[in-house]
Amino acid sequence: MQNTQPSTFFWNQLVIPFDPGESIAAALLRSGVFRLGAAVGGLQGRYFCGIGNCQACLVCVDGGSPVEACLTPAQPGMRLTPALQAGSPPWGTS
Ligand code: FES
Numbered sequence: 840m841q842n843t844q845p846s847t848f849f850w851n852q853l854v855i856p857f858d859p860g861e862s863i864a865a866a867l868l869r870s871g872v873f874r875l876g877a878a879v880g881g882l883q884g885r886y887f888c889g890i891g892n893c894q895a896c897l898v899c900v901d902g903g904s905p906v907e908a909c910l911t912p913a914q915p916g917m918r919l920t921p922a923l924q925a926g927s928p929p930w931g932t933s
Contacts, residue, residue, distance in 0.1 A: 848917040857913040864889070864896050864908035875908065876921020884921060897922035 845856035848863070850872055857866035864886045867875070875884035878895045887895040889909045897905040898919045905922035 846913070846915040848913055848915065848919060850919050855913075861913050862909055863898065863906075863911050863913050863917075863919065866913050867908065877923040879923070884923065 845858070847854050847856050848866070849855065850867060850870075853870070853872070855866050855870045855872070857863075867873075868886055873885060875886075875896055875898055878884040878897070882895065884897065885895055886909060887893045891907045891910045894907065896908040898908045899905055899922050900911070900917050900919055902918075902920070908919075
């Protein structure tokens with residue numbers, strides 16, 4: 840019997856469903872998540888260019904280094920958080 844349940848990942852505490860091959864950003868948008876935390880330059884993190892150029896959609900996957908949500912395929916069970924917190928310098932101070 841085929842599993843018909845959608846795959847899901849987590850955005851902070853939210854459970855986000857996605858279709859096979861869908862990017863993180865596409866799944867977040869479809870679920871109504873538009874704000875992705877802070878972005879470089881004090882801007883609002885969000886989906887913008889969709890081609891990996893603007894870096895406005897950076898998110899952390901399972902606490903790792905930031906990735907572009909618009910280019911990264913969603914995977915079951917991944918735990919996503921904003922890449923930057925408001926007022927924090929990008930990627931630490933060292
Ligand atoms: S939306 Fe521009 S890099 Fe992802």
